[in-house]
Amino acid sequence: MEKPMLTLEPQMAAHAGEMFALLSDPAIYEHENEPPVSLDWLRDRFARLESRQSPDGRQLWLNWVIRLPSSELAGYVQATVHPGGRAAIAYVLASRYWGRGLARRAVEAMLGELGKRYQVGTLSAVLKRANVRSLRLLERLGFALATPELHAALEAEPDEILMIRDL
Numbered sequence: 507m508e509k510p511m512l513t514l515e516p517q518m519a520a521h522a523g524e525m526f527a528l529l530s531d532p533a534i535y536e537h538e539n540e541p542p543v544s545l546d547w548l549r550d551r552f553a554r555l556e557s558r559q560s561p562d563g564r565q566l567w568l569n570w571v572i573r574l575p576s577s578e579l580a581g582y583v584q585a586t587v588h589p590g591g592r593a594a595i596a597y598v599l600a601s602r603y604w605g606r607g608l609a610r611r612a613v614e615a616m617l618g619e620l621g622k623r624y625q626v627g628t629l630s631a632v633l634k635r636a637n638v639r640s641l642r643l644l645e646r647l648g649f650a651l652a653t654p655e656l657h658a659a660l661e662a663e664p665d666e667i668l669m670i671r672d673l
């Protein structure tokens with residue numbers, strides 16, 4: 507059988523060391539967010555996320571790190587599963603792994619899990635309008651622009667785009 511291009515591992519506090527180096531790549535933050543402030547901060551955050559749910563237990567907060575066959579980590583994929591079967595997704599790869607189709611495969615692997623194990627029926631993603639790489643990725647994955655009504659209902663900002671897809 508052909509070797510998979512990547513595997514997803516549920517994110518654990520033990521991944522923090524490797525992930526801290528990876529997430530310190532400034533190119534990731536061109537459009538939003540900022541790098542982790544310290545390794546301790548990131549380990550603490552990953553430890554809290556090991557519960558895989560929001561503090562009130564209403565949402566699943568699922569995070570997976572992306573492992574390559576070389577055993578390096580390339581980034582992570584993430585899904586917030588709301589009651590009723592809608593999942594908001596996000597993804598981050600270090601820039602040295604961009605342009606190889608890895609993000610697409612990692613997100614596709616996550617969507618497989620979301621359909622099979624978490625009964626997700628619809629998907630959404632919010633991105634900054636200027637984030638063309640992310641937009642192209644979502645379009646390749648079959649996402650389409652949401653209506654202005656849904657954009658407002660899900661509280662996307664004016665400088666953001668809301669993309670949706672059925673699973």
Ligand SMILES: CC(C)(COP(=O)(O)OP(=O)(O)OC[C@H]1O[C@@H](n2cnc3c(N)ncnc32)[C@H](O)[C@@H]1OP(=O)(O)O)[C@@H](O)C(=O)NCCC(=O)NCCS
Pocket residue numbers: 533534535537596597598599600603604605606607608609610611632633634637639640642643
């Ligand atoms: C968004 C992000 C994950 C996209 O990564 P990416 O590498 O562009 O996405 P992919 O892995 O799908 O690679 C796609 C590119 O690789 C090319 N490619 C090469 N080999 C490929 C293959 N076998 N299969 C698919 N695409 C391939 C594609 O042609 C495509 O280039 P194009 O967009 O010019 O057509 C990445 O830019 C990132 O992590 N950014 C920072 C964080 C961020 O902004 N996250 C999103 C917040 S909403």
